Amino acid sequence: MAWLPLFLSRSGYRPVAAVAGAAKRSVAITRQRTPSRWISTSASPRRRRQTGWFSHYYTRHSQPSPVSNGSIMGSYCHVRTMFVQTQDTPNPNCLKFLPGVTVLESGTLDFPSPISARGSPLARQLFRIEGVKGVFLGRDFVTITKLDDEETDWATIKPHVYATLMDFFSSGLPVVTEELPSNDTEVQEDDDETVGMIKELLDTRIRPTVQEDGGDIQYMGFEDGIVKLKMQGSCTGCPSSTLTLKSGIENMLQFYIPDVKEVIQVTNVCATIPYLSLATQLFHSY
Template identity: 70%
Template sequence: MATYRQVGRLLGISARLSRPLVGSGYQSAGFHWPSHNTGVSDRWPQNPHWVVPGRTMFVQTQDTPNPNSLKFLPGRAVLESGTMNFDSPRDAHCSPLVRQLFRIDGVKGVLLGPDFITISKSDANMEWKVIKPDVFATIMDFFTSGLPVVNEDSQPSVDTAPSDDDDEVVAMIKELLDTRIRPTVQEDGGDVLYRGFEDGIVKLKLQGSCTSCPSSIVTLKSGIQNMLQFYVPEVESVEQVKDEEEEVAQA
């Protein structure tokens, strides 16, 4: 049986799992300030050094393999578990935070994770230094407002949850996705959703930084497919599936 280190090499994750929080690929907001109101604002504060005791936070950013997506780390829980993806403002009815983020010029998509927020920009030519200040301000103001990130009746995706209808092969695929693959992909600001298994083909949907990422095919074939085939011989290949809206947007 393969060791965890061998599996890590299949996905090329050994180095990433050991990298420190502060270092290559990470940047901080460059200041340390709290919100000075109880509402949610997408405007830059007049005095970024103004501090109220007990209401400070520090947001960091992490580069992702996709140059059009950036991972923001607020230093506190975002979701209790899982991820929630938002491709447009009309999808954000269940999240006050995401609605505020979509008001920022240049924001195309938002992915919420357990402890991160991935922002995807609409224009590859727009520099992150133009978008980041508004994102920093919105995240900080929101978390100090005390509002819930998502409404109580909204739940993250549970597509990899076990089902009574799953056979042994599907159950193994879901377990590998949930315990080995998704945590690694989420570390890079993305996520992978299970969409079915038929005739030896595992169908997956990519989200967050994985969407339209130049290395997404490499991730699917050299990473995810290799691991699934290593443990589940019945898997012949892995294919990406897209929603109709996603295909239209990328056309």
């Protein structure tokens, strides 16, 4: 019998050849049982097709995060650290996304168009998704407004929004790069008692309820007994916005403040700000 080197194990002395053979069998079993979702993006086309829709989507429509090094394993592990929830709104064209992290420290921001999103890297990335019409940011949520047409549906948009939110909040980029506008319901020194009461009611009784539905209301002014408000987020174009404005907000303000005669919705904000109105006219003239 030929002499064989021995390998000391817990069960005693074993030949080295036997240990090597067991290791090869272990590697073979591991390769057979490797889940397809952990296969790298550099795998063969046949193997990539077995990795499922998430792998296919993430490699084609998203940039790999810094921790993933371009692999599906890194991307998948990172995704598991963030759970994005969705919530329906009264507006069928708006959907509320809750990423589970703080989006804004305070207040809300409305971006009705890509041009208005120049001060928010997050909004700019969301506008790159085909079918996104508007972006609204709240304290802990993001409301997306899609185009109102038959070709654009949520089943197509939602995966893109999920990937964008996960990539952005893992990148460490700031949500906004410009100074936030002052709170429109903050009582100013030159506000009279009636205006102060209107702002207080809007801020404490009305806005929290509206924000739960993924929207907000911006105070635009009070003149001759008429309160001017601008609907934002999911409230923009919502079928029930008129009912909310008249039956809810108007009745509450009139109950507590007798000087309020009517509440109207302001749709063309540029018309109330001279330099914005002029800029809009010049923009459309080219």
